[in-house]
Amino acid sequence: AGDAEAGKGKIGLCVACHGTDGKGIMPMYPNLNGQNATYLESALKAYRDGNRTGGTAPIMAPMAANLSDQDIADIAAYYSQL
Amino acid sequence: AGDAEAGKGKIGLCVACHGTDGKGIMPMYPNLNGQNATYLESALKAYRDGNRTGGTAPIMAPMAANLSDQDIADIAAYYSQL
Numbered sequence: 187a188g189d190a191e192a193g194k195g196k197i198g199l200c201v202a203c204h205g206t207d208g209k210g211i212m213p214m215y216p217n218l219n220g221q222n223a224t225y226l227e228s229a230l231k232a233y234r235d236g237n238r239t240g241g242t243a244p245i246m247a248p249m250a251a252n253l254s255d256q257d258i259a260d261i262a263a264y265y266s267q268l
Numbered sequence: 269a270g271d272a273e274a275g276k277g278k279i280g281l282c283v284a285c286h287g288t289d290g291k292g293i294m295p296m297y298p299n300l301n302g303q304n305a306t307y308l309e310s311a312l313k314a315y316r317d318g319n320r321t322g323g324t325a326p327i328m329a330p331m332a333a334n335l336s337d338q339d340i341a342d343i344a345a346y347y348s349q350l
Contacts, residue, residue, distance in 0.1 A: 232321075240319025
């Protein structure tokens with residue numbers, strides 16, 4: 187399972203668009219705060235594994251490209267508990 | 269732009285998994301309440317247009333398949349204002 191505390195140290199790439207509070211800075215970017223962690227994990231993996239190509243996928247795919255499953259679980263845990 | 273009132277009448281397919289309150293009934297399903305409407309629209313269009321194939325896409329694609337752009341805007345407006 188994800189570790190929110192560890193995730194807090196892994197959101198360097200995320201905060202520019204999703205902030206530390208999870209609020210998308212533009213209407214096109216989703217709010218992540220309080221989102222279901224399991225869903226966030228599946229979305230991040232879909233971006234990482236090339237299963238999402240529409241909308242903001244061209245931005246998100248490189249962001250997720252180098253994340254391990256544990257990184258993804260930790261980041262998802264962090265934003266879901268906000 | 270979307271009409272939340274009209275959207276309320278178009279969420280028949282959505283409520284089974286997302287409820288009328290937008291809360292995903294399972295951790296794998298996203299919460300939609302308070303999500304950015306523009307993001308919800310882009311996500312629904314990505315499912316409809318086959319640009320999302322990972323995770324829950326096999327469930328979501330048929331749900332979105334017959335939605336018009338206006339339907340999508342209205343449904344997004346409804347859930348975003350919760």
